[in-house]
Amino acid sequence: MSIPIPTIKRFPSYLRILNQAKDAGKKYISATNLAEELGLNPIQVRKDISSTGIEGKPKIGFDIEELIHYITHVLGWDNTTDALIVGAGNLGSAIARYDGFASYGLKIVAIFDKSTEKIGTSVGSFTVKSMESLNRFIMENRISIAVITVPAIQAQAVCDLLVKCGIRGIWNFAPKDLKVPESVVVQRTDLATSFAVLSVKLSKKLAESDDLDSDEDMI
Amino acid sequence: MSIPIPTIKRFPSYLRILNQAKDAGKKYISATNLAEELGLNPIQVRKDISSTGIEGKPKIGFDIEELIHYITHVLGWDNTTDALIVGAGNLGSAIARYDGFASYGLKIVAIFDKSTEKIGTSVGSFTVKSMESLNRFIMENRISIAVITVPAIQAQAVCDLLVKCGIRGIWNFAPKDLKVPESVVVQRTDLATSFAVLSVKLSKKLAESDDLDSDEDMI
DNA sequence: ATCAAATCGATAAAATTTTACCCGTATCTT
DNA sequence: AAGATACGGGTAAAATTTTATCGATTTGAT
Numbered sequence: 001m002s003i004p005i006p007t008i009k010r011f012p013s014y015l016r017i018l019n020q021a022k023d024a025g026k027k028y029i030s031a032t033n034l035a036e037e038l039g040l041n042p043i044q045v046r047k048d049i050s051s052t053g054i055e056g057k058p059k060i061g062f063d064i065e066e067l068i069h070y071i072t073h074v075l076g077w078d079n080t081t082d083a084l085i086v087g088a089g090n091l092g093s094a095i096a097r098y099d100g101f102a103s104y105g106l107k108i109v110a111i112f113d114k115s116t117e118k119i120g121t122s123v124g125s126f127t128v129k130s131m132e133s134l135n136r137f138i139m140e141n142r143i144s145i146a147v148i149t150v151p152a153i154q155a156q157a158v159c160d161l162l163v164k165c166g167i168r169g170i171w172n173f174a175p176k177d178l179k180v181p182e183s184v185v186v187q188r189t190d191l192a193t194s195f196a197v198l199s200v201k202l203s204k205k206l207a208e209s210d211d212l213d214s215d216e217d218m219i
Numbered sequence: 220m221s222i223p224i225p226t227i228k229r230f231p232s233y234l235r236i237l238n239q240a241k242d243a244g245k246k247y248i249s250a251t252n253l254a255e256e257l258g259l260n261p262i263q264v265r266k267d268i269s270s271t272g273i274e275g276k277p278k279i280g281f282d283i284e285e286l287i288h289y290i291t292h293v294l295g296w297d298n299t300t301d302a303l304i305v306g307a308g309n310l311g312s313a314i315a316r317y318d319g320f321a322s323y324g325l326k327i328v329a330i331f332d333k334s335t336e337k338i339g340t341s342v343g344s345f346t347v348k349s350m351e352s353l354n355r356f357i358m359e360n361r362i363s364i365a366v367i368t369v370p371a372i373q374a375q376a377v378c379d380l381l382v383k384c385g386i387r388g389i390w391n392f393a394p395k396d397l398k399v400p401e402s403v404v405v406q407r408t409d410l411a412t413s414f415a416v417l418s419v420k421l422s423k424k425l426a427e428s429d430d431l432d433s434d435e436d437m438i
Numbered sequence: 439a440t441c442a443a444a445t446c447g448a449t450a451a452a453a454t455t456t457t458a459c460c461c462g463t464a465t466c467t468t
Numbered sequence: 469a470a471g472a473t474a475c476g477g478g479t480a481a482a483a484t485t486t487t488a489t490c491g492a493t494t495t496g497a498t
Binding site: 002005008012016037038075091094097101104105106144145152169175183184187188193194199200202205 | 221222228234235256258293309310313317319320323324325363364371387388390394395404408409412413414415416420421422423424425428
């Protein structure tokens with residue numbers, strides 16, 4: 001019944017390819033095709049798709065529209081959710097200006113910062129609001145998702161405040177593991193984590209090619 | 220011998236806590252302690268640490284300095300690697316201005332863009348360079364890592380160019396699954412993927428608390 | 439109309455990752 | 469000095485995720 005997290009993580013990539021294929025005028029796509037496009041195992045793609053309950057046709061593949069519809073629904077991206085950003089630094093500003101969230105069903109509606117120098121200035125189409133106005137804003141606009149882009153040292157305090165204001169989902173870009181009550185969901189997006197994987201894979205790869213080099217020398 | 224990817228992904232978090240503890244003047248830390256700090260299972264922490272070969276002392280824990288040293292080494296963060304950014308948009312600029320990469324052993328040394336309007340302008344402490352100068356720059360400075368922050372539609376072309384120039388590791392922020400030769404490593408950092416997980420967990424959580432609410436109504 | 443090729447779906451095997459369990463050891467308390 | 473406690477380490481079990489296998493189905497070609 002519940003869909004594995006790794007599958008959830010692949011869904012956005014599927015969506016990208018599917019939308020691309022749809023735009024290209026295609027009506028069906030096979031798991032094999034999707035897999036090639038993403039560098040995945042076709043069997044895995046079929047399994048992922050099967051978790052949505054959608055059925056395909058042998059020799060044809062899956063109905064693209066149907067896949068898009070169901071995956072979007074499973075991700076909850078078919079309804080737009082309003083969110084706010086706390087932290088108008090480099091990253092927060094970049095996120096505020098990014099216009100690609102619409103396709104994730106996410107709509108940034110405000111950005112907050114505690115610095116008096118930033119309050120009132122504009123970031124993209126927003127005017128930076130004060131932390132004092134945060135509580136009221138969340139209540140009045142029934143916001144349930146917040147994006148944290150403050151420095152690590154302030155992250156927990158901001159998080160606590162957000163939770164107190166009733167925020168239920170936190171997308172955390174600060175390099176800090178936040179503690180929240182059981183009723184709140186935190187998802188961390190950490191550059192360090194991502195880069196760690198790149199670092200290790202790269203060293204391994206470089207070591208491999210060094211090995212090859214020395215092998216070749218021996219010929 | 221080879222360390223599991225999930226372990227690698229947890230290492231940066233360990234490092235953060237360890238450095239924090241070190242700064243607080245502590246000399247030892249237990250797996251239990253680390254686990255609490257990060258919301259992990261202590262057994263898992265011990266297992267992760269055991270993959271570095273470091274041994275702890277019962278009732279005391281692990282030597283913090285030693286842990287920091289080994290984890291940093293495993294991640295290859297003990298030597299600084301130069302990297303460049305391609306794409307001086309919002310995200311590229313934010314990354315160029317971010318000064319936290321030093322602790323990952325990563326040093327951004329230049330930023331490139333194809334837009335004639337951006338070339339020559341400054342982003343943080345850098346001056347945006349032209350794509351024409353990319354090849355020469357990579358050669359002369361022996362760059363092996365590149366960060367891609369161009370729009371999805373240009374990502375593959377930029378990637379191909381980088382590979383041709385000899386780049387071996389690509390940190391891809393574009394929402395696109397890049398195809399590269401076997402000798403090149405790509406790591407994608409995708410906002411959509413991260414947000415997908417948040418979306419699904421949040422809907423589940425909200426559904427749960429709805430259930431609770433209705434349960435309570437029945438009392 | 440028959441056969442080959444492509445693909446799906448279900449089940450099971452393999453691989454990976456997480457968690458449990460038990461024992462030994464160092465420290466602290468009384 | 470004895471015993472309780474906190475913790476590490478090793479082995480094994482459990483859970484999760486990925487991959488393989490095989491039969492069934494649809495299409496297109498001969």
